[in-house]
Amino acid sequence: MMGTARIVFDRWDGRYAQRMGDVRSSATRDLFAAASRSDIISFAGGMPEISRVPADAVASAAAEAIRDFGSEALQYGSSEGRPQLRGTIVELMAEIGVRARQEDIIVTAGAQQALDLLAKIFLDPGDVIITEGPTYLGALQAFSAYQPRVICVPMDEQGMDTDVLAAELAALGPRGAKFIYTIPNFQNPGGVTMSAERRRKLLELAREYDIPVIEDDPYGRLRFDGGHMRPLRALDEDVIYLGTFSKIFAPGLRLGWVIAPRPILGKVLLAKQAADLCGSAYAQITAERYFAGTRWRRVLRDLTRVYGERRDAMLEALEEHFPAEAEWTVPEGGFFVWVRMPVFLDLKALLPEAIEHGVTYVAGDAFFPDGRTGRNCMRLAFCYAAPDAIREGIRRLAEVVEDRLELYRAFQVAGALPDTMTAREVPA
Ligand SMILES: Cc1ncc(COP(=O)(O)O)c(C=O)c1O
Numbered sequence: 001m002m003g004t005a006r007i008v009f010d011r012w013d014g015r016y017a018q019r020m021g022d023v024r025s026s027a028t029r030d031l032f033a034a035a036s037r038s039d040i041i042s043f044a045g046g047m048p049e050i051s052r053v054p055a056d057a058v059a060s061a062a063a064e065a066i067r068d069f070g071s072e073a074l075q076y077g078s079s080e081g082r083p084q085l086r087g088t089i090v091e092l093m094a095e096i097g098v099r100a101r102q103e104d105i106i107v108t109a110g111a112q113q114a115l116d117l118l119a120k121i122f123l124d125p126g127d128v129i130i131t132e133g134p135t136y137l138g139a140l141q142a143f144s145a146y147q148p149r150v151i152c153v154p155m156d157e158q159g160m161d162t163d164v165l166a167a168e169l170a171a172l173g174p175r176g177a178k179f180i181y182t183i184p185n186f187q188n189p190g191g192v193t194m195s196a197e198r199r200r201k202l203l204e205l206a207r208e209y210d211i212p213v214i215e216d217d218p219y220g221r222l223r224f225d226g227g228h229m230r231p232l233r234a235l236d237e238d239v240i241y242l243g244t245f246s247k248i249f250a251p252g253l254r255l256g257w258v259i260a261p262r263p264i265l266g267k268v269l270l271a272k273q274a275a276d277l278c279g280s281a282y283a284q285i286t287a288e289r290y291f292a293g294t295r296w297r298r299v300l301r302d303l304t305r306v307y308g309e310r311r312d313a314m315l316e317a318l319e320e321h322f323p324a325e326a327e328w329t330v331p332e333g334g335f336f337v338w339v340r341m342p343v344f345l346d347l348k349a350l351l352p353e354a355i356e357h358g359v360t361y362v363a364g365d366a367f368f369p370d371g372r373t374g375r376n377c378m379r380l381a382f383c384y385a386a387p388d389a390i391r392e393g394i395r396r397l398a399e400v401v402e403d404r405l406e407l408y409r410a411f412q413v414a415g416a417l418p419d420t421m422t423a424r425e426v427p428a
Helices: 018-022 027-035 055-073 083-095 110-122 137-144 162-172 196-209 262-276 281-292 295-321 347-356 387-413
Strands: 105-108 128-133 149-156 179-182 213-216 240-244 256-259 336-340 377-381
Touching: 055 281, 055 295, 083 105, 083 240, 083 256, 083 281, 105 110, 105 262, 110 137, 110 213, 110 240, 110 256, 110 262, 128 137, 128 162, 149 162, 162 196, 179 196, 196 213, 295 336, 295 387, 347 387
Parallel strands: 128 149, 128 179, 179 213, 213 240
Antiparallel strands: 105 256, 240 256, 336 377
């Protein structure tokens, strides 16, 4: 629970592997406890609006899985995942412009497992990897157990800054990094989408320096405005693509997938076998049956509309209530808005106060590997609360922030803070 830190004596301390020393707890998971309090409006977790997924459709898919596929559903299955579900994934990928065959796909326990498996097959301690900065904290958590050195490339409204990337790669030299990890659509936590030109440039650089690219795309089908952007994988078949059913169906089934060149996929398969032998056939058949009909398309359209309304509510409330010193991104889809405040404002320190005011967010430092950068930033998830609650939550949050800013302004008038300390100075 937030605000009640307890120091737990661990008598096994000193016996754990060194790699666990770098693994931080997920700030979002820590906030789930606060989020479940009914008096608190949560902008913390990126939890899908699962009540929009029709329980009757899931129930009949699950019942079919047991009734019609009983022995298969309850038995061990293939480590690659069921051919039928991989067939469904082939079709889903074709709809977003990616050509893949069943043999190019391994079903994983969510995209999260794919992140862990990829880190396991690629990373030795001290290896360099490149990510956006800020980036998905679950990826940082998965990667950190394999002890890489993470270089964060900043983003602007067009996504990862490929000029900075080019400079980093030039300094590292060919094969100087083990992989580049990117979330091109509605980035978590940044909310920005990589432009077509940046996508091309990123792939060009990756080819020039011979570095694999991991494209993580959980939100790509949740677009509210603008046109579909071609995935990196559609532009280059060397790209390792991660997909998931978590945001288009249900995270509770723990189903995701990885598409990769054959040799890489072979290594992922070995790692998957070592991790869990195979995924749940029961969950996979349930998903197959759910996606066999057409209702899921209506559900997905409905979900996208709902998230779009929530995005609008959040942006309007930010305009209305937030101070002039704040800047935020305008996502065209997905779950998140990224807010940046003047550098002196420590939003991590402010969090207990925000919770007292009945609102939560994730402070920006969770999304950087050093755990320090980004404290003046926060990720606001608009996916979870209803529009009225979002407006109220932003109003409460603005009050908390405004209190601190008054102090800042007073110092600035007194000349104690340089004028140049603006939000723009902060690394993304
Ligand atoms: C960018 C990103 N990658 C991966 C995941 C993990 O998703 P899954 O539920 O498929 O494990 C998430 C979940 O929020 C995410 O935001």
